[in-house]
């Protein structure tokens with residue numbers, strides 16, 4: 171395929187260099203956006219009297235025929251083309267003749283590629299948000315199912331205080347809700363049209379950039395033409411949102427792996443989302459969760475990649491910027507795949523109430539409640555804390571638990587102890603006393619579930 175730029179340059183590029191320069195193998199996925207952008211451009215050119223309405227109609231028909239043929243498979247994208255913009259423009263001219271050569275009036279590939287990528291990411295953002303919503307829905311259903319299932323809550327991976335499994339799961343629902351907000355916010359800045367910035371300086375033609383932006387369903391135009399063609403903030407921002415989302419998925423995945431281990435046995439992932447071992451028959455491996463965790467490295471890599479590509483670039487367009495596409499495509503593809511596998515994996519997982527409860531019954535997880543008990547009886551909290559620390563030490567030494575300690579033994583540590591202490595340190599009671607907003611009590615978790623459902 172030819173070059174769009176055989177002006178001063180002969181276009182006789184070394185074959186290896188030509189392959190190196192070509193982006194069509196990956197930017198071909200922008201064909202729809204490129205055609206949509208070109209149709210709007212033809213319309214604007216006619217609207218402004220730069221080309222005739224008849225020419226615009228010929229261009230539009232030609233572009234639509236190309237779109238239809240790519241979709242149906244009748245037209246194969248030529249991998250020897252320099253990029254998707256070249257391929258479509260050359261195909262158009264081959265189909266409609268000389269009129270095809272008018273399309274590129276008052277634009278450059280620099281603003282064209284920026285537009286295509288914005289149109290692409292606008293769609294991707296919507297898709298990703300929908301997929302996050304599906305996961306939040308699955309998490310919320312699970313949380314409701316297990317809103318009364320007691321389990322240990324951890325800090326430093328040490329048993330800390332009793333919580334419910336539903337409460338723990340809802341923590342992820344809120345992280346994901348913020349991810350949705352971040353993508354929505356990012357979409358505001360994606361939704362701006364750079365077309366008409368041309369190579370970098372604008373154009374001498376009497377164009378109407380606002381008209382073209384409106385045709386494309388974008389909310390406005392970039393206000394500085396140099397910025398319009400140089401800006402890839404929106405790419406970095408999209409990948410950044412993706413990396414944070416992926417980081418949340420990774421933490422969740424890590425917990426699923428941990429909880430599925432024999433050491434925990436808090437959850438059982440469905441056979442549909444685990445694999446066996448080819449040699450150890452007892453194994454059920456949480457490959458999908460591990461892969462989600464592993465793929466997080468790619469997305470963080472994509473973020474590092476785009477920031478590094480951009481950091482030293484002088485204004486305006488530089489070919490380095492062609493490297494943005496594989497990074498952002500990879501980030502978008504990866505989060506979508508991870509979300510697709512995560513939502514049903516959560517929906518189908520089962521938690522083991524008994525194992526979680528057993529784990530919560532060990533490790534003096536109700537020691538804070540014991541201290542609170544004394545504090546409510548009149549002891550200052552710091553002193554209660556110290557007394558309870560001594561009690562725990564006594565229990566460990568004498569192989570007892572807070573539940574099996576006799577009242578006489580309790581009284582040796584403080585005369586404030588009474589028979590009602592046993593009720594106060596009952597694990598389920600410990601959970602359900604935490605009715606503070608956002609807390610672990612069933613009633614609080616129900617409110618959290620309701621909040622998330624309203625937000626969705």
Ligand code: ARG
Nearest residue numbers: 193253279280283487491492
């Ligand atoms: N394939 C190029 C890219 O992705 C398109 C823009 C080319 N512009 C140029 N001045 N060579 O960035």
